[in-house]
Amino acid sequence: MFVIPDRFSYTVAHSVEEAVELLHTLEDSKVLAGGQSLIPFMKLGYASPKSLVDINRIPNLDYLDDSGESLKIGALTRISRLCDSELVAKDYPLIHDAALQIADPLVRNLGTFGGNVCHADMGDDLPAVCLAMNAEMVASGPSGQRVLAAKDFFVDRFTTLLASDELLTEVRIPKNRRGCGGAYLKLERRVGDYAIVGVAAQLEVDGDGVCRSVGIGLTSASTKPIKASEAESWLVGKSLSDEVLDKASTLAMNTSNPLSDIRGPAEYKKAMVKVLTHRALKLAYKRARGGL
Amino acid sequence: MTALIYPADAKVRLELTVNGERRVGEAEPRMLLVHFIREVLGLTGTHVGCDTSNCGACTVVLNGRAVKSCTVFAVQANGGSLLTVEGLARKGRLHPIQEGFWEKHGLQCGYCTPGMMMAAYDLLQKSPNPTEEEIRRGISGNLCRCTGYVKIVEAIEYAAQKLRSDPSWRSGGD
Numbered sequence: 001m002f003v004i005p006d007r008f009s010y011t012v013a014h015s016v017e018e019a020v021e022l023l024h025t026l027e028d029s030k031v032l033a034g035g036q037s038l039i040p041f042m043k044l045g046y047a048s049p050k051s052l053v054d055i056n057r058i059p060n061l062d063y064l065d066d067s068g069e070s071l072k073i074g075a076l077t078r079i080s081r082l083c084d085s086e087l088v089a090k091d092y093p094l095i096h097d098a099a100l101q102i103a104d105p106l107v108r109n110l111g112t113f114g115g116n117v118c119h120a121d122m123g124d125d126l127p128a129v130c131l132a133m134n135a136e137m138v139a140s141g142p143s144g145q146r147v148l149a150a151k152d153f154f155v156d157r158f159t160t161l162l163a164s165d166e167l168l169t170e171v172r173i174p175k176n177r178r179g180c181g182g183a184y185l186k187l188e189r190r191v192g193d194y195a196i197v198g199v200a201a202q203l204e205v206d207g208d209g210v211c212r213s214v215g216i217g218l219t220s221a222s223t224k225p226i227k228a229s230e231a232e233s234w235l236v237g238k239s240l241s242d243e244v245l246d247k248a249s250t251l252a253m254n255t256s257n258p259l260s261d262i263r264g265p266a267e268y269k270k271a272m273v274k275v276l277t278h279r280a281l282k283l284a285y286k287r288a289r290g291g292l
Numbered sequence: 293m294t295a296l297i298y299p300a301d302a303k304v305r306l307e308l309t310v311n312g313e314r315r316v317g318e319a320e321p322r323m324l325l326v327h328f329i330r331e332v333l334g335l336t337g338t339h340v341g342c343d344t345s346n347c348g349a350c351t352v353v354l355n356g357r358a359v360k361s362c363t364v365f366a367v368q369a370n371g372g373s374l375l376t377v378e379g380l381a382r383k384g385r386l387h388p389i390q391e392g393f394w395e396k397h398g399l400q401c402g403y404c405t406p407g408m409m410m411a412a413y414d415l416l417q418k419s420p421n422p423t424e425e426e427i428r429r430g431i432s433g434n435l436c437r438c439t440g441y442v443k444i445v446e447a448i449e450y451a452a453q454k455l456r457s458d459p460s461w462r463s464g465g466d
């Protein structure tokens with residue numbers, strides 16, 4: 001049996017402006033980036049767009065640039081590039097941890113940072129990373145560019161703030177500084193699968209080991225990627241003793257509201273949010289202090 | 293607007309380099325690359341296992357990187373360069389990766405083998421001297437229902453060593 005997608009018209013955009021114009025003009029159009037979520041969806045009949053705008057040939061949309069105020073990641077940056085980058089491995093361990101646990105090398109060769117966050121499934125790993133790092137999402141549309149905070153970007157399952165004629169062009173991550181550290185932990189049924197649950201933690205600590213800022217993002221812990229805001233604000237100003245970690249991970253667990261599905265019952269996933277939050281914070285703390 | 297829009301039922305003329313040769317064929321936009329390779333180009337070494345992006349039987353090397361050809365539209369490969377299992381051997385000599393699978397019994401039914409070899413090809417381009425763990429990670433997108441992977445890992449170790457000692461196989465010359 002072949003699983004064949006419905007018919008669609010196909011066009012290649014050669015610039016961001018052209019992609020936006022095509023998305024604006026064509027009926028029921030969708031962006032085709034790495035295709036590693038969209039094509040399986042089209043094969044299964046979950047999506048049947050009438051037209052696809054292929055952005056893979058837009059030049060200069062695949063980059064990692066930390067020469068300015070932030071780490072700028074081009075929307076077309078392949079996940080494999082995040083895995084292979086020394087800069088990411090050294091300065092942005094949270095992103096590196098997550099990238100290495102996404103799917104398999106074949107999927108990562110095509111899957112893009114932009115596609116992973118725009119697909120915005122509860123099981124995609126990079127949205128939680130963006131939430132924990134307080135990333136900014138840069139979008140281009142017919143009326144120009146706008147910059148959106150990650151915490152507002154993820155509206156619902158498969159739904160972001162982007163309009164149908166907007167293209168995500170860049171994600172900006174606060175630049176690594178002394179005292180920053182992060183970690184991503186993911187529980188999976190087998191290598192390459194979507195998370196049962198995943199936890200992204202990013203910390204900035206001062207010389208005494210007191211947290212100045214804390215970011216926690218959760219994967220598969222609700223119908224959409226979520227931020228564990230209560231745990232985050234409770235941790236600011238504290239050193240991470242086991243007791244503190246315990247309280248914070250309980251707060252994160254209480255924020256979570258996972259679905260029961262083939263990857264496990266909700267109750268189990270909630271318990272695992274607590275375990276992984278504890279461990280992710282601990283590792284992030286160690287890395288943040290190790291960098292001092 | 294200068295972009296060319298191919299209607300849904302268009303027969304798009306594709307021109308690409310396949311195993312070092314220029315090939316031309318037609319595909320409507322929704323045709324998957326794996327079907328183009330098998331049915332239009334007639335290269336049936338590339339297999340369809342799951343058709344749901346999970347098994348890696350359809351793995352080919354597109355523009356230098358191993359990808360699942362059931363999860364790429366053929367039109368996306370237009371103008372590109374494709375290496376399939378048929379392009380591994382050179383002048384009647386098995387490629388060291390093929391030789392490794394032969395020598396180390398890296399297959400039983402053989403269904404996963406072309407995909408395994410193309411994933412190994414990408415892995416060995418990137419890390420010529422991989423550890424066992426790197427090999428296992430490198431083929432983590434390829435499922436084998438027969439072997440238990442031990443012999444596949446040995447086959448790739450064999451190939452890595454052979455490629456290091458015989459640089460004439462390295463880079464480019466498909």
Ligand SMILES: Cc1cc2nc3c(=O)[nH]c(=O)nc-3n(C[C@H](O)[C@H](O)[C@H](O)COP(=O)(O)OP(=O)(O)OC[C@H]3O[C@@H](n4cnc5c(N)ncnc54)[C@H](O)[C@@H]3O)c2cc1C
Pocket residue numbers: 030031032033034035036037038039040075076079101102103104107110111112113114115116117118119123124125126162166167168169192193194195345346
């Ligand atoms: C077998 C398998 C296992 C996987 N496992 C995991 C996993 O464990 N964790 C995980 O996180 N992911 C996983 N994935 C998903 C994979 O990582 C994603 O497909 C990929 O990151 C999405 O990026 P893409 O470039 O392929 O997006 P596409 O599939 O091209 O697009 C996805 C969606 O985003 C939209 N889009 C893409 N780019 C833009 C843009 N720049 N602007 C606006 N809209 C855009 C598209 O229109 C589409 O709706 C898996 C996929 C497969 C096939």
Ligand code: FES
Pocket residue numbers: 339340341342343344345346347348349350351360361362363
């Ligand atoms: S047939 Fe492509 S991954 Fe299984």
Ligand code: FES
Pocket residue numbers: 398399400401402403404405435436437438439
């Ligand atoms: S040898 Fe039979 S599936 Fe691998």
